[in-house]
Amino acid sequence: MFSAVYGEKSAEVRGILQGVQCPSVGRVEELVAQPQLGLAELGELLEIGRYEAAIEQFELLRSYVMQRWRNAAGSRVRYVAPIYVSSFCVDACPYCNFSATRKDTVRHRLTTEELGIEIEAAMARDARVIELVYATDPELDQKMLVQHISQAVEAVGDREGAGVLLCTEYQTSEMYEALRAAGLQGIVQWDETLHEEAYMRWHAASPRKKEFKLRMDNHDRAMAAGLDVAAGALFGLADFRFDGLMQIARARYFKAEYGRGPFVMGTARLKPINGKELKFSTIVSDHAYETALLVYKLAVPEAGRWLQTRETFAMNLRNVLDGDVYTYRCGEVQPGGYTQIQSKSDAGAQFGVNELERGFVEGELGKQGFTIDYEWMPGTAVGREALA
Secondary structure, three states: OOHHHHHHHHHHHHHHHHHOOOOOHHHHHHHHOOOOOOHHHHHHHHHHHHOOOOHHHHHHHHHHHHHHHOOOOOEEEEOOEEEEEEOOOOOOOOOOOOOOOOOOOOOOEOOHHHHHHHHHHHHHOOOOEEEEEEOOOOOOOHHHHHHHHHHHHHHHOOOOEOEEEEEOOOOOHHHHHHHHHOOOOEEEEEOOOOOHHHHHHHHOOOOOOOOHHHHHOHHHHHHHOOOEEEEEOOEOOOOHHHHHHHHHHHHHHHHHHHOOOOOEEEOOEOOOEOOEOOOOOOOOOHHHHHHHHHHHHHHOOOOEEEEOOOOOHHHHHHHOOOOOEEOOOOHHHOOOOOOOOOOOOHHHOOOOOOOOOHHHHHHHHHHOOEEEEOOOEOOOOOOHHHHO
């Protein structure tokens, strides 16, 4: 598992960042011309994100990436419909409105009937790739989770391109085998941060999430069970350069270990919760964030990037590339959000989002040559790297 090489990779990344310098325009031209970049070279490009004045370097990097991965003959984005099943949580992450310490959060756990209604509502918008999302719910057990996956799999059917993903706390290998047998095709997990010291500062008070290695190795357990994975960091908990390079290092580890990397690189960034801005010292600027998006694509070109409704539509439209995942509706990031079983208020949402209507998004994407693919998931894990 990745924890076996974590120390080595972490030391390598720390060493790179200690000596890295922002590249000149000429150096950027040299780097983007290379067929594959090592971590040290990618670290140079990430350094551009630290300097707001490095506009020429940034625009050169952006121009290269856009020319290569925006297809003039037509590009596509892939749609996933997240369905929040429960907002009850035992963990105490200070950046999340589902935290057990937040007493004013409106919480709900979908019944089996309500889950069915939510799935139907998402499918009525043509979504055929469904992601079930859970907090660290103390009442969630294997029987319930297998039942929910089976219910979602039956609903989306066996039509080509349909599938079910899962976003929950880390699970055992046996659980993933049972979920795969129930029809699950992959997991979605953003790692918060792979900087162990920073991770523990954020999560030491969380009874489940404080287990850094167990969570870090969750992707390995899922992949060993035959599932695919979406991996990524939550930018804003540590140095974005460290997290970017560690995610790239692990994606390459997956490719070597399992013959396939992540099918998506997550690009989440801290955003307001319950209508209130976060004032953390590690907040990542737009310039740094967009630099990281560009470097991800250079480093792991076979994977799309999951653009977030946490971001504005303008931010996502500026950065979207062929093969990316873009979810313009997330069910208000709360249980019942598609059918309003619960209130639409910020008090019930995990974090702030920018929910949009389909017609507007399709129209604006269409102006730039993009179509939305609602049925894009192959039926097996093998060869998933060809998605992008």
